[in-house]
Amino acid sequence: MNILIIGGAGMLGAKLVARLCKEGRICGQAISKVVRHDVVLAAAPPTSPFKIETHIGDLSEPGEAEKIIADRPDLIFHLAAVVSGEAEADFEKGYRINLDGTRFLIEAIRKAGGGYCPRLVFTSSIAVFGSPFPDAIGDEFLTAPLTSYGTQKAVDELLISDYSRRGFLDGMALRMPTVCVRPGKPNKAASGFFSNIIREPLNGIEAVLPVDVDVRHWHASPRAAVGFLVQAAEMGGAALGARRALTLPGLSCTVGEQIEALRRVAGDKAVKLIKHQPDDTIRKIVSGWPRNFDAKRAHDLGFRSEKTFDEIIRVHIEDELGGKLAQAYP
């Protein structure tokens, strides 16, 4: 099994590579090679029973897509994207990377010939939905995005469904929940605080909460997200029929519920490190985001996410903190 990971230097890409290295197999076959492709250099990979190649390049450059599928990968994970904030700030870059890049990839696959029809697992986003919403967004709710990023992902979903229906590839577009607790440093993404208010206090560091505690959102751990990618790859797109975009399961909870989970796991001391500093800009952005889903289709297909936010925090402690809380929380 020859695997290509586009966006392989990112957080999910690195965790996906780590899982593939650990398992050595996917879709019932031994992995022969993993190629990591990204615009920046990926960190050194873990020890693996198969060859790992690392390529730097921009999928939106003409000819790049043809180059990266030249050795006909059997399975392609396409995780690369300009994030929401950047796609809104730089209109042309967002369309170039998030729409043209994906189209170049599927066009290169279509034109490859020789019966080439790889499995393609693409990360879409709940940003394809825009308010007003029902209480829980079902599998038949329209995609009416309120950002250019969401528009680009919704277009990609449509293209992947059509190219799959035509038999050019076997695609799946996975609408990921917000990945939380995101490891690493705080970033400036509007959604960053959902992770910051957990990760930073667990390290004994203050974190800013810019919204009210009744804000509700849709979460899954990085471990669950990687699990979705692997499970989708194993399942294949045929299980989705003509509708290749799939809303994945997640946990709907309020910021207040996140904080109470932190209190149960790490105590009052941790919670006291959260500083409430309302930010009207972020409050406004977040007010247009999905709060809850009824991901029945994915659930019926066997996809599962965490059931409590306590569990999401414990996954973070296991995967990022070596299973232990910082010294401040004995």
Added chain:
Amino acid sequence: MNILIIGGAGMLGAKLVARLCKEGRICGQAISKVVRHDVVLAAAPPTSPFKIETHIGDLSEPGEAEKIIADRPDLIFHLAAVVSGEAEADFEKGYRINLDGTRFLIEAIRKAGGGYCPRLVFTSSIAVFGSPFPDAIGDEFLTAPLTSYGTQKAVDELLISDYSRRGFLDGMALRMPTVCVRPGKPNKAASGFFSNIIREPLNGIEAVLPVDVDVRHWHASPRAAVGFLVQAAEMGGAALGARRALTLPGLSCTVGEQIEALRRVAGDKAVKLIKHQPDDTIRKIVSGWPRNFDAKRAHDLGFRSEKTFDEIIRVHIEDELGGKLAQAYP
């Protein structure tokens, strides 16, 4: 008011030009010029109180979009498309005309500068929907097309919504019902029979019915369709908020109900000219088509279509047959 009609040589384009010629005004202003653009030469226009220019060109050719918006039309009707059957048979042509052509147009508008922000009325289609359907498709039902044509229209809808939200243009994507009774000769479109079984008998000519009489579909007359275009242009996109795609009203009726309407309007002799010759290919195609809608949003905005199929037939007799039935039906 300077108006550009892309796809101006088609059936709807010709009827739209005729209506604009008759009224001389739109959006509360006198029309100063109408430019008809198409890949084929449009028929001679009717007498008009304003200048009519006719250009031949292909919107999907680089530079063409810039050329046709060079004199900054205030209002653009974009009706041009490769039809469903052709977009399915010729994958590349469908994407080139129906997706790239539209994108070239909105990109040219975005880059025009100088505060240029025209009103754009785009004809989308109920082909953006794919089965399985609810009994009546509501305004919040997902777009999951089962054809490349439907995919291209759904992508165009998303782009027009995003470009409108960003303030580059004031767009509306109108999901037209199947236009019936379509004037002219029988064509090979899979949907042609809906019109053929009415138009041909009214002219004393036999027509083939390839599906069963319980097939239900969604219709509006050509007059209603042109009315939708003008009404949308007058309304402007702001009334649609962020969701610029609008399912228009239509009449849901079965082929059997169409035939009974024909009997009431033109008698048994006309109905006897319909020959039932089931065609499994057409039956299969039609079985995946939408049957009924709850177009509440458009209705609330004041859009109206015919309420009975008798009315649709009478519109055809008035607009195409000079108000009189052929001699065979005194």
